Amino acid sequence: MSGAADLWVSSAPLRISLAGGGTDLPAYAHRFGGTVLGASVDLRVTVFGRRARAATAIRACLDSCGSADSVDGLANPYAREALRRHWDGSPVDLFSTGDVPGGSGMGSSAAFCVALVAGLSGKERSPHDLAMAASGIEMDGLGRPVGRQDHFLSALGGFRQLHFATDGQVTVEDVPVADDVVRRLDEELVLHFTGTSRDAGAVLGDQARAAGSGERGTEARLHEIKELTGPLREALTRGDTTEVGRILGRHWELKRGLGARVSLPGADRAYRDALAAGATGGKLLGAGGGGFLLLHVPAAAREGVRAAMAAHGMPEQPFRFDPAGARLSRL
Template sequence: MSQFQVLQRAVNVAGMARARAPLRLGLAGGGTDVSPYADIHGGAVMNVTIDRYIYVSLAPLQGSMLELESQDLDIAIQVPVAARLPFDGRLDLHKAVYNRVVQDFLGGRRAPALRISTFSEAPAGSGLGSSSTLVVAMLQAMTEFFSLPLSEYDLAQLAFSIEREDLGLAGGRQDQYAAAFGGFNFMEFHADNTVVVNPLRIKSAVIAELEAQTILCFTGISRESATIIAEQSRNVAKGEGRSVEAMHELKASAIAMKKALLKEDLPTVAQMLNSGWASKREMAAGISNDSIERAMEVATAAGAIAGKVSGAGGGGFIMFLAPLERRAAVLRALQEGGFRTETVRFTSEGATSWWA
């Protein structure tokens, strides 16, 4: 009996493998994790995972068909089992994960019939790292299902390779590592895809105060981050002075943000959030727009002390900090302005899996 047959027999008894991975808020330095800046100058990012997840269910099937489903996008397809599935724009992330697992861990000899179902608690283009988190969550489910020898670093690096190399999607490196590790992390990015994740031990009182101040505002616009990121990369490659200078400022803000969090200096955290957003707007056209600027104006007028768009920009979620005494006023003003608002909790756990 082959190893796969043994695994499949065990799965038929145990049920299905499930996994989840957390989405993240970019606090500072986002964009410096993108090539060529990270390769030339070295990047630094400060981020934190939140209580929004992408879930995956993975189950064996009889026969020769692969079932792929995205519940939140309301897309379900069936494709014949193959060692390499072709990409056609429909659930290509699902297909790319399947392809790499078959190629790298199953030797390409036996492509299993599976049902892969995913569900995201954030809309596509949210700026919370949903695409990369989806890939990490699917890989975590595969790790559980096939008992793959993948550490957090392995998981994140493989997810990065799938998105950037196999699918050719422009983007950075922070999202995959945030989803794999979870928590407050200061991340360093260097040439040759070298990444160092530094988990921070933030005091519980600081976390509680940050949660009390944090408001998420959805602009109502879902955007394709790859377009903005590709422009950022072109600007750096061409040596566009202001874009490169803005990247340097973003990296400096990430370092300052890390120090402020460790020193319980929340006024500096707010200052770095604002200065980081000011620098980010200089990196490429389309990072800000009328909807984002209007939300910023509404929140600031109601008492918010800091704000920045999470992710590449152009839409998605804006993270605001507002003193607890002004929290209700800021929420009310944004809602009356036609924006959807949410509160949030920070999490310490990265990608995880279990049997159901």
């Protein structure tokens, strides 16, 4: 751990991908270019680091607690790879905590990588540099079949439209959403936990293989998913939150066709009941296969939808949109 500080605290937000998810995967983006529109929320991953006094090189409470004399002894693969790339070798204690379970579709692994890299780096890094370094841990170091959208949304924060060029370059556009529209979105977009977590890499691997092999059905669905970012941006900027819900629903119709593991029978039943109770649309976040179900629910339908989801054993997770990206304090 570089620098003079004995203690640092870093955090990075989780994200909600609203449209275009999956088109950032290299198997698609390197052929056609990808576009994702998403936003950061007030749920975060926080990492605490301290220059250690013990003889053991690394003491860590991440997924579990333990000590190691080298990075190879760490159980957490993201921490192993982050330390290989960004640790100066001096003894360090690490502890992390998150506001939601891992594998729930909100980009928690990316937020962890962003926060850890921010803390381990001995210098301030730009959000773009931080996102590239964090995504390199997963994509290059660990070989996971993921894209960079989570890392960029976590590092930058706010409502953003991300463009993934065929040469691997990433450009970012701010999406202007008025404060009163954000407040309405805070009230009308709700999260319910399906009770199931999963490894996004396993779900995305199927999609990446289909896209990489030129499977036309997968390509066509991803093309349309990418095209949804335009209408969604227009709906956000003009404050049409009902249209946001409809676009989420169309996104989910397309996404369910990307692979057998994208949806779950229980999630499908709960989604149908939510629509019957008055939700205008929604989708499973992230790769799918479990995690959080995002719904657009007009105020008049809120209690009915809440009751329908409770009947499926899917509790609500409170959240609000938050423009803050990665944060770092050194003490």
